[in-house]
Amino acid sequence: MATTEKNIPYSVLELATVAAGSTPGDALKNSLELARKAEEMGYTRFWLAEHHNMVSIASSATSVLISYIAAGTKKIKVGSGGIMLPNHSPLIVAEQFGTLGALFPDRIDLGLGRAPGTDQVTAHAIRSDRMQSVYKFPEEVSQIQQYFSPDNRAAQVRATVAEGVGVPIYILGSSTDSAYLAAEKGLPYAFASHFAPGQLFEALSIYYNNFKPSEYLQEPYTIACINVIAAETDQEAERISTSLIRMMFGVLTGNLDYLQAPTDMTPDLRELLQNPAFERMLKYAFIGSKETVKEKTEAFIQETGVNEVMVVSHIYDQQDRVNSYRIFSEIMQRR
Structure with a gap:
């Protein structure tokens, strides 16, 4: 779906990446600094991921981290990108995000996904019956909606802190399954094309063609x-991108490590980039100067017709990372 050139929102997806030689605490402090800078730069949202048992990612207790970021900023929307619902009880999610919504009115987003955010052994340690929850994902999303509804006051089980609190729900996906759900429920849809681009266009088509207006969203x-x-x-x-390449190589080989310092590009790294698995995963990795990134971003927006772009940047040095987000904000502000 093509779109005419116009200003569209741009946001941040943060994983609190832990660089070699630093601690998770350092990464979390860097996340807050980035959120404050992103707020100044005009970013709309600052979403935190949920990952487990990964030394290079400190974003695991997502709702706790959201509270930390929201308390340290003033107006930027802060949310989950996402809460992996099969890892959690819908009641607890509603209570946590109802609390966040009460503390930070009109600033909290609840993005829900069904992937584990980790390996299968760790997923089993998180919740041994999670596969039952995976199959009940649509019903559990509905449960959360009910807990947030003022109409739930007469129910036997209530999340009282959530009732009537305005926390918008987003459905997350990396395949076509969640596109059907988001369309059926009339909810906004966020796609993980930063690591799973293969079904992006099919998923968007399914969502657009099957969308049903709801009390939450008309279009x-x-x-x-x-x-x-x-x-x-x-x-x-x-x-700078050599840190990302090494990180992705660790993901593909199951040899996860801290984010490594960048080096000069080597023939071995260039060869890795030509590997089909790398090419697929990094199809939408826009690396370069302002003009280069602008050209690639513009093409992406025109081709997809998305309403909003969310950026993730795995960069070793915090100042390089802040600078990258600054350059991107300038690109988006001048569209």
């Missing part, structure tokens, strides 16, 4: 996530 609303590493020159961005 379809889509968010797509991209990787961005922007720097002053293409060469500098390429150098």
